Amino acid sequence: MRGLVFLLLVAVASARVYNSCEWARVLKDHGMDGYRGHSLANWVCLSKWESNYNTKTINLNTDGSTDYGIFQINSRWWCNNGQTPTSNACNIRCSELLTDDVSVAINCAKRVVRDPNGIGAWVAWRRHCENQDLSSYVSGCGLC
Numbered sequence: 308m309r310g311l312v313f314l315l316l317v318a319v320a321s322a323r324v325y326n327s328c329e330w331a332r333v334l335k336d337h338g339m340d341g342y343r344g345h346s347l348a349n350w351v352c353l354s355k356w357e358s359n360y361n362t363k364t365i366n367l368n369t370d371g372s373t374d375y376g377i378f379q380i381n382s383r384w385w386c387n388n389g390q391t392p393t394s395n396a397c398n399i400r401c402s403e404l405l406t407d408d409v410s411v412a413i414n415c416a417k418r419v420v421r422d423p424n425g426i427g428a429w430v431a432w433r434r435h436c437e438n439q440d441l442s443s444y445v446s447g448c449g450l451c
Contacts, residue, residue: 322363323407325377327351328448330360335450337413343420347450348441349432350416354378355444356431362412363405376404378416379429385415396422 331347340347357379358364366374372383372391382391386401397415404412420426427433
């Protein structure tokens, strides 16, 4: 348990909060523009509502699981926090989602969206982004 707490403290210490355009550029650089048919604006919107672009965000859920990082990846299905029974489909420690190295989070998000629920696995996307005009999330960012 002490080891997990230490890892979480180290991860939080190296976390980052992006603005929407910075995050859109990072996502584009990691191949997320058009990934599984979803525009950058979808990914930026999802991240806005899940974590407010903050890599250190942690949310405890009523079912005993925890959501981690900028995409709020869930410990029951996608990562291992050493506490929640998990499928660990991304084959990662949840603490890896809390650092400023967002490549782990992006790769796991790619895995989540390949699941049958797709991007709809994220409640925030369904509530705030689905069937909405999302152009404002990337307007003025200079991305083509």
